[in-house]
Amino acid sequence: MARLGTSALKPASRAEGELNVASVAEWIEGARLRTLPAAVAPVLAGAGIAIHEQGFSATRTILAALVALGLQVGVNYANDYSDGVRGTDAQRVGPQRLVGSGAARPGQVRAAAFGCFGLAAVFGLVLVALAGQWWLIGVGAACILAAWYYTGGKHPYGYLGLGEVFVFIFFGLVATVGTAYVQLGQAPWPAWTAGTGMGALACAVLVCNNLRDIANDKAAGKRTLETRLGERGSRIFYAILAGIAVLAVIATAAGTTWWALAGLAMVIFLIPATQHVLGGGQGLTLVRTLKFTGFxxxxxGLGIFAGMLIGA
Structure with missing residues (x-):
């Protein structure tokens, strides 16, 4: 794969005394748009299950997607803030961070994070009201807390090697099964297999990101799972996650309709991404691989959704 240009990816340093006024482009970069497929994909997969069970609601699917997007952008800004104030991003390899580069003040980025969490909460409340499942408010609150404490607070779980566990739960199982549940009032087992596949790939995105930053994370005392597994172990773990995702799509199709095998379109991106990771890809080249993993x-998710639609 071609090497990405680095001019837009290196943190821009601010002159001493210069106002921290980030441009619109810098805020968009800080939102890390390449991670947004991890928010939308599980919602599509869960909506596909609802289609198969003849309980699909376009309105509830859109609301679930807005909740997921709000949480994803919020956690990206929250990570930017927390890592920035801790100094973890001082020698970052990869896309610019708002706080670490001095483009924006920490308080501004923190406010942006909580603003996104607030929007997610509003959309979530509307969704809960439509579904009539008020206990889901507790699940929503847990999602926001998990998003903040990934790198926030005194003892962030992302610094303890638990990031992949929570990503799998919230951006895999909760997002997929939850989307199906608010439409069906139940959670059929194919929703869990679909959620497993989505969660595995969401974890693969995180592995790819942290693999790039192993050296800097070790120096900053950030003990991610990748710093614990080491470079070789992390690369093998990525390949295992990719394999789990493929098997999960097959299991989902077996429990619903074989048209859901359209979800295997993921291998178009997974094969080159896995080859690059196992081949020893380093530094900024992993940014492209992260993007391929998101795709x-x-x-x-889109393939499962389309397959269920055709099968219906």
Missing amino acids: AELAG
Whole structure:
């Protein structure tokens, strides 16, 4: 794969005394749009299950997607803030961070994070009201807390090697099964297999991101799972996650309709991404691989959705 240009990816340093006024482009970069497929894909997969069970609601699917997007952008800004104030991003390899580069003040980025969480909460309340499942408010609150404490607070779980566990739960199982549940009032087992596939790929996105930053994270005392597994172990773990995602799509199709195998379109992106990771890809080249992993998850979720629609 071609190497990405680095001019837009290196943190821009601010002159001493210069006002921290980030441009619109810098805020968009800080939102890390390449991670947004991890938010949309599980919602599509869950909506596909609802289609198969003849309980699909376009309104509830859109609301679930807005909740997921709000949480994803919020956690991206929250990570930017928390890592920035801790100094973890001082020698970052990869896309610019708002706080670490001095483009924006920490308080501004923190406010942006909580603003996104607030929007997610509003859309979530509307969704809960439509579904009539008020206990889901507790699930929503847990999602926001998990998003903040990934790198926030005194003992962030992302610094303890637990990031992948929570990503799998919230951006895999909760997002997929939850989307199906608010439409069906139940959670059929194919929703869980679909959620497993989406969660595995969401974790693969995180592995790819942290693999790039192993050296800097070790120096900053950030003990991600990748710093614990080491470079070789992390690369193998990525390949295992990719394999789990493929098997999960097959299992989902077996429990619903074989048209759901359209979700295997993910391999178009997963094969080159996995080859690059196992081949020893380093530094900024992993940014492209991270993007391919996100596209793989989106292709998987969209393929399951389209397959269920055809099968119906």
